[in-house]
Amino acid sequence: MFPLHAESSPVLVEREAEISALEDFLTDLSSGRSAAVAVVGPPGSGRSALLSHAVHHAAWLGLRTAIARARPSEKDVEWGVAAQWRDCLRSDWIGWPALDRVGPARKDGVLMSVCSAVVAMARRAPLLLVVDDVHLSDQSSADLLAALLRRLRQGPLGIVFATNGEHRFDQVCDDLVHTLLPRPLTAAGVDVLCRQHFDDDAVVAALVSLSAGMPGILVPALADAALPAGAPRRLRAIAAAEAHRRAATDRVLACLPPEALHLARLICVARGDLHLTELCVAAGTRGIPGSTLQLLRDNGLLDGAPDRPTLTDIAAEQVLAGMSPRARHALHAATAAVAHGAAAPQETVARLLLGADTTGTTWAADVSRRCGGRALREGDDRTAAAWLTRAARESADEVERSRLALELARAHTRDRPVACTRALSVVAMGSHHRAEAVDLLLLRGEMDAVCRSTVAANRHDDPELHGLRRIAALALGRGTGDPVDDRPERNPVLAGTEAWRLALVGDDATRVRELAAIGASDHPHVSARLVACAALVLADDLDEARAALDDVLTTALRRGARAAAAAAAFQISDAAHRAGRLDDAGHHLDLALDLLPLGAWSRRNHVLPVSARARLELDRGNIDGARDVLALADPAAEPGWGNLLHARAAVALASGDPEEALRDLLACGRRLTGRGWHNPAVLDWRSPAAEALCRLERTAEARVLLADGRRAAARWGTASCVGAARLAAGRWGGVTSPVRTFAQAERVLRRSCSRLLHVEAQVELAFALLPLGESGEAAWLAQQAVRTARGHAAQSLALRAEAVRTTAEEKAVPDGTRRGDAVLSVLSQSQAKAARSVLLGLSNAEIASASGITRRAVELQLTAAYRKLGVAGRGELVDLLTGR
Numbered sequence: 001m002f003p004l005h006a007e008s009s010p011v012l013v014e015r016e017a018e019i020s021a022l023e024d025f026l027t028d029l030s031s032g033r034s035a036a037v038a039v040v041g042p043p044g045s046g047r048s049a050l051l052s053h054a055v056h057h058a059a060w061l062g063l064r065t066a067i068a069r070a071r072p073s074e075k076d077v078e079w080g081v082a083a084q085w086r087d088c089l090r091s092d093w094i095g096w097p098a099l100d101r102v103g104p105a106r107k108d109g110v111l112m113s114v115c116s117a118v119v120a121m122a123r124r125a126p127l128l129l130v131v132d133d134v135h136l137s138d139q140s141s142a143d144l145l146a147a148l149l150r151r152l153r154q155g156p157l158g159i160v161f162a163t164n165g166e167h168r169f170d171q172v173c174d175d176l177v178h179t180l181l182p183r184p185l186t187a188a189g190v191d192v193l194c195r196q197h198f199d200d201d202a203v204v205a206a207l208v209s210l211s212a213g214m215p216g217i218l219v220p221a222l223a224d225a226a227l228p229a230g231a232p233r234r235l236r237a238i239a240a241a242e243a244h245r246r247a248a249t250d251r252v253l254a255c256l257p258p259e260a261l262h263l264a265r266l267i268c269v270a271r272g273d274l275h276l277t278e279l280c281v282a283a284g285t286r287g288i289p290g291s292t293l294q295l296l297r298d299n300g301l302l303d304g305a306p307d308r309p310t311l312t313d314i315a316a317e318q319v320l321a322g323m324s325p326r327a328r329h330a331l332h333a334a335t336a337a338v339a340h341g342a343a344a345p346q347e348t349v350a351r352l353l354l355g356a357d358t359t360g361t362t363w364a365a366d367v368s369r370r371c372g373g374r375a376l377r378e379g380d381d382r383t384a385a386a387w388l389t390r391a392a393r394e395s396a397d398e399v400e401r402s403r404l405a406l407e408l409a410r411a412h413t414r415d416r417p418v419a420c421t422r423a424l425s426v427v428a429m430g431s432h433h434r435a436e437a438v439d440l441l442l443l444r445g446e447m448d449a450v451c452r453s454t455v456a457a458n459r460h461d462d463p464e465l466h467g468l469r470r471i472a473a474l475a476l477g478r479g480t481g482d483p484v485d486d487r488p489e490r491n492p493v494l495a496g497t498e499a500w501r502l503a504l505v506g507d508d509a510t511r512v513r514e515l516a517a518i519g520a521s522d523h524p525h526v527s528a529r530l531v532a533c534a535a536l537v538l539a540d541d542l543d544e545a546r547a548a549l550d551d552v553l554t555t556a557l558r559r560g561a562r563a564a565a566a567a568a569a570f571q572i573s574d575a576a577h578r579a580g581r582l583d584d585a586g587h588h589l590d591l592a593l594d595l596l597p598l599g600a601w602s603r604r605n606h607v608l609p610v611s612a613r614a615r616l617e618l619d620r621g622n623i624d625g626a627r628d629v630l631a632l633a634d635p636a637a638e639p640g641w642g643n644l645l646h647a648r649a650a651v652a653l654a655s656g657d658p659e660e661a662l663r664d665l666l667a668c669g670r671r672l673t674g675r676g677w678h679n680p681a682v683l684d685w686r687s688p689a690a691e692a693l694c695r696l697e698r699t700a701e702a703r704v705l706l707a708d709g710r711r712a713a714a715r716w717g718t719a720s721c722v723g724a725a726r727l728a729a730g731r732w733g734g735v736t737s738p739v740r741t742f743a744q745a746e747r748v749l750r751r752s753c754s755r756l757l758h759v760e761a762q763v764e765l766a767f768a769l770l771p772l773g774e775s776g777e778a779a780w781l782a783q784q785a786v787r788t789a790r791g792h793a794a795q796s797l798a799l800r801a802e803a804v805r806t807t808a809e810e811k812a813v814p815d816g817t818r819r820g821d822a823v824l825s826v827l828s829q830s831q832a833k834a835a836r837s838v839l840l841g842l843s844n845a846e847i848a849s850a851s852g853i854t855r856r857a858v859e860l861q862l863t864a865a866y867r868k869l870g871v872a873g874r875g876e877l878v879d880l881l882t883g884r
Contacts (some may be wrong), residue, residue: 010049014189018180022054024270029158030061036159036177042300043248044214045182047162058128065128070137081141122155134163152176153790175381184213210241217244249314254297260292268319269335272310273348282338332356335542365394376560385411402432413562416621417600428453438468442527443563445605447472452600467493477675495519496532506716512539520548526564537575538681540718542753566596580755582793607633611643626651642671662692680712681721688730706733723749741767743841763801779808831865
């Protein structure tokens with residue numbers, strides 16, 4: 001607010017028309033012509049600055065001037081404006097009546113006396129009366145101003161007053177009262193004022209937005225920024241502009257009539273979602289006076305369409321500040337009831353209910369629950385949590401409250417995991433929806449909470465709850481030797497749990513596939529479906545597992561079940577990684593962490609995505625990236641600590657530190673065997689441990705570990721497991737014929753789903769063939785390995801295969817110069833081909849299948865070859881060809 005008594009006239013920008021009108025008015029007044037000027041605009045529009053300019057120009061013209069300003073604190077003080085004028089005209093106040101203690105009976109007489117005194121002074125010399133903020137004046141002063149406006153023709157009297165539009169006085173003397181409507185400054189006008197202080201475009205843009213073009217906000221903000229202070233001037237200017245805008249809004253709200261303030265609060269609560277007719281119902285009136293709406297608009301409080309008004313941002317923040325909590329709740333409740341009765345969108349009604357206290361109506365809980373469920377499905381967890389909390393507070397039914405607690409826990413999964421676990425534990429120990437709560441706890445990895453809440457679960461009374469309890473027990477390493485049920489196939493939860501138990505132990509892969517197929521079928525308990533899918537993955541049945549996991553993921557995403565979707569995405573990532581599809585694995589791991597950030601995973605499970613990410617980075621050849629990922633893990637986590645040890649050991653081996661790797665791998669092995677998890681397909685710790693032992697020249701211990709691994713793999717019997725064990729034996733087991741062992745591993749892994757393991761077998765076999773002079777066969781195998789590795793984004797493996805291929809091509813010599821070719825030159829073409837196949841470790845049936853002939857024909861070819869070469873069988877043939 002610009003001071004009217006300032007020593008200098010204010011700097012006015014984009015006010016040329018208003019200045020010209022004021023100066024012409026004052027010039028006419030000095031010539032004896034009466035008139036009045038009303039400066040009308042919202043707070044901050046520069047009304048006071050225009051009045052100050054009028055005061056200074058009047059002084060320059062030599063006009064007598066009396067200045068007054070109405071204030072909110074003096075609204076109940078009668079004759080406040082008249083008293084200020086009297087003080088300014090003290091030397092000429094002869095004839096002014098006493099203004100203190102004027103009763104109602106004397107009011108009209110005092111009013112006539114003051115008017116007479118003012119007209120008498122004006123007749124002696126032109127007189128200018130100035131009053132700012134007329135809308136804040138007391139009733140007596142407003143009546144005095146109206147009376148003086150009616151007497152403008154009685155003497156050379158000029159009146160200039162500023163108002164927000166509540167008191168226009170146009171009807172008093174419309175031919176002599178001229179109205180000025182100062183508009184907000186344009187961006188160019190704001191730029192002119194700001195460039196005197198700043199040359200930063202960002203600061204100017206911020207001030208344009210904050211001031212809304214109001215010079216009454218911008219000018220004092222720039223003045224405050226010019227004062228010495230600690231913060232940078234640009235920051236002080238922005239903060240001052242925001243503070244002055246809030247102060248201007250506070251002044252407006254403090255001066256609003258009660259009916260206008262109540263309407264502003266209703267508009268604030270409605271946020272433009274209700275029509276004016278509906279606001280009338282909420283206000284308890286038949287209609288809203290146009291003058292009230294115009295008053296709010298004139299004060300710069302309203303935005304939006306005329307029939308669906310909204311408050312400006314700052315006004316919306318402050319208009320409810322003066323209400324008590326009870327009054328605010330009542331306002332929201334009444335507006336929500338009106339919105340519900342007017343069939344407003346359910347989201348609007350539910351939003352209004354958030355600000356209300358308990359209404360005691362059935363529709364309130366129903367609307368909040370439905371909107372919360374919809375927000376949950378759309379991924380808006382915070383809004384869903386607010387609405388579901390509101391619905392739970394309204395509902396009195398115990399079953400409904402349990403169901404709402406489950407939905408609320410789903411909404412808290414991402415942002416408030418501790419509250420989610422606490423709510424699920426309460427439901428799991430209650431009487432309703434126990435299995436659903438336990439299922440969610442399992443998906444979150446809260447195994448201890450599951451065991452505590454289902455301690456009395458019986459497989460006969462509640463087989464599903466019993467099966468879910470056994471999943472938690474198996475994850476904790478308890479009861480791996482005890483069957484889940486005598487006939488687990490009778491229930492999909494029991495079937496999936498028993499399949500997972502057998503897969504962890506490493507027994508009867510065929511039985512595991514049968515039970516897992518039942519457990520992975522469509523049923524409501526997601527955790528049981530996921531462990532069944534995990535069993536299928538361990539049994540090399542990736543296609544069936546992927547189909548079931550895709551179904552779980554799609555359903556969970558559609559329902560907004562973050563924990564289920566994240567768990568399914570993680571398992572898809574694991575299956576894709578085992579199959580060698582690194583890009584697919586990385587995509588689904590990113591999806592799992594997007595659905596459930598690392599901080600929202602339980603302390604037991606959060607190392608699982610960390611370990612998986614580290615292994616992915618390692619397979620892509622990024623050792624430093626894998627090491628950085630592992631640093632994110634909590635070392636106190638269980639039971640995923642085994643996965644972390646395994647991943648950390650792999651990074652240590654790749655970094656050339658076999659001692660640290662061996663330490664972690666042996667700890668990993670102890671944890672797995674202590675839980676009864678003997679299946680090497682879960683985590684093959686023996687093979688990398690044997691590698692570390694061989695690097696440390698402890699080959700005897702390595703051979704013992706590899707022998708144990710081969711026995712466990714043979715007991716499980718899947719192609720991936722058996723092939724990986726043979727591959728490790730060829731590398732580190734000290735076998736007498738590495739070529740035969742690698743050929744067997746390559747042949748077995750060719751039938752498996754593990755593409756990258758097959759590539760490793762191809763590379764090892766190709767490298768083993770090089771010293772035997774089989775460069776052509778080695779180059780062909782290495783080329784196949786390069787193509788597969790690149791197709792699966794395994795860059796480090798592709799580089800190894802490329803190096804072997806290059807070496808094989810460099811060593812390639814014309815046919816007949818190699819030892820094998822010289823030995824086989826006495827054989828026919830078919831006999832030589834069969835002999836080479838024996839060297840690669842193929843059986844007679846496999847040679848027949850590859851050549852397209854019968855098994856008997858292969859036997860005859862090999863018998864003829866043995867006779868011509870003078871050997872007794874396969875072993876001597878291999879020794880002859882390899883030069884041993």
